[in-house]
Amino acid sequence: MTGRLRIAVLGASGYTGADLVRLALAHPRMEIAALSANAKAGQTMAAIWPHLVMYQALPPLVRAEEIDFGGIDAVFGCLPHAASAQLLSTINGPRIIDLSADFRLKDAGVYADWYGSAHPAPGLLAEAVYGLTEFARAALPAARIAACPGCYPTAVLLALLPLMAAHAIGADNITINALSGVSGAGRSLKEANLFGEVAEAVHAYGIGHHRHMPEMEQELGLRAGRAVTISFTPHLVPMNRGELVTCIVETPHGPDYLREVLADAYTAEPFVHLLPAGVAPATRMVRGSNHCVMNVFADRVPGRAIVIAAIDNLVKGSSGQAVQNFNLMFGLPETMGLEQAPLFP
Structure with missing residues (x-):
């Protein structure tokens, strides 16, 4: 064409x-x-x-x-x-x-x-x-x-789908904490989104029942081969754009193996990037771009790992x-x- x-x-x-x-x-x-x-x-x-x-x-x-x-x-x-x-x-x-x-x-x-x-x-x-x-x-x-x-599912699913498809993580007890800039709440006039309400403050919302949850569960369940139920809590932070998700998962493997799975999945991808070991994703790495950065870290609780991803929520x-x-x-x-x-x- x-x-x-x-x-x-x-x-x-x-x-x-x-x-x-x-x-x-x-x-x-x-x-x-x-x-x-x-x-x-x-x-x-x-x-x-x-x-x-x-x-x-x-x-x-x-x-x-x-x-x-x-x-x-x-x-x-x-x-x-x-x-x-x-x-x-x-x-x-x-x-x-x-x-x-x-x-x-x-x-x-x-x-x-x-x-x-x-x-x-x-x-x-x-x-x-x-x-x-x-x-x-x-x-x-x-x-x-x-x-x-949705913006939250994009970051979460990019981080977890390859791991779930490879059975590198468990389908139970997935806990996700997410942070998003205020542009994610839209442009309509809302008292809760006034500068005086959101500046120098962070608050959780949609606690226990956010509308992006079934979307994430649908896609994770397809890779797990069974129903998946997640714990997901989003937070509004005082920045215009950007999003960071922290996913705590159960796994019999260490973070190095999970990084190998993600590296295999994304090595040739133009917009999804696994950061060097030990480097924490940050929204400042992706602001205004179509890129996603992620990494895996060991959790101090045995049998768990922490997967973190950052994107620009509007891009x-x-x-x-x-x-x-x-x-x-x-x-x-x-x-x-x-x-x-x-x-x-």
Whole structure:
């Protein structure tokens, strides 16, 4: 396929939508043909995003129903759950890369249990590919719908899937503590996200019942060959972007063997990196990039190990992974438009 591919970004007024546009502007094969944001329809991206002030030629924001999808090659859905599936189920023709939670879970009943309402388009679940790119390459080229994983599942699953598939860790007693920047909570006005509320403070949320849990359990269970139940506690930390997960697992092996399994899995990967022994992953290593860094450490409790991974929640955990999936869906080099190095400081 040659020429530029026309894309539409739904929900361009949110953080993931804006980062998708940022990446698309530098992508040599993407043409941004339409942008939607119902609450800000009629405005420009330059008016609502200060870092895009020089891109006055971007299409104006419109309501999603005003877009003519007939000339669109791919639609990126950056909408909230339920609203995303409801709208995307009405679109025929373009291929869909959805960044919401709506197509990640294969069981509509599990979706209803965790998201509090019936799935808006259960008939589409079977054809959606779970788009954790490194584990979905074979399915993505033929996929009509790619369901991009959540940011927490991206970091956790990249760290644990190879270990679970190799039976190097146990499927029981997996404990995950996660830290994320405030952009993960979205851009809508919320009192709890005001500067005075989040600055110089850290707090846990979604304790014991976070919506990303069934997604992680689904994918880990597929590799374990049986149901997996995890303990997962996310925390909001006072930084704009970034995410770090600490996974405590049971294993009969030492950290060196677990590192060997991860090295075998990721040696040829462009975006997933096993750090040298003893080096702790940090969000400053990946800020603004599509990279993931990880490492394994011994736990002082016998029979346990600690696996740590860091990503940028808005790039590898969201919009960057969406572009990675887009590239594979359209037969493009996987790294196209994602080659930028991390920002530091």
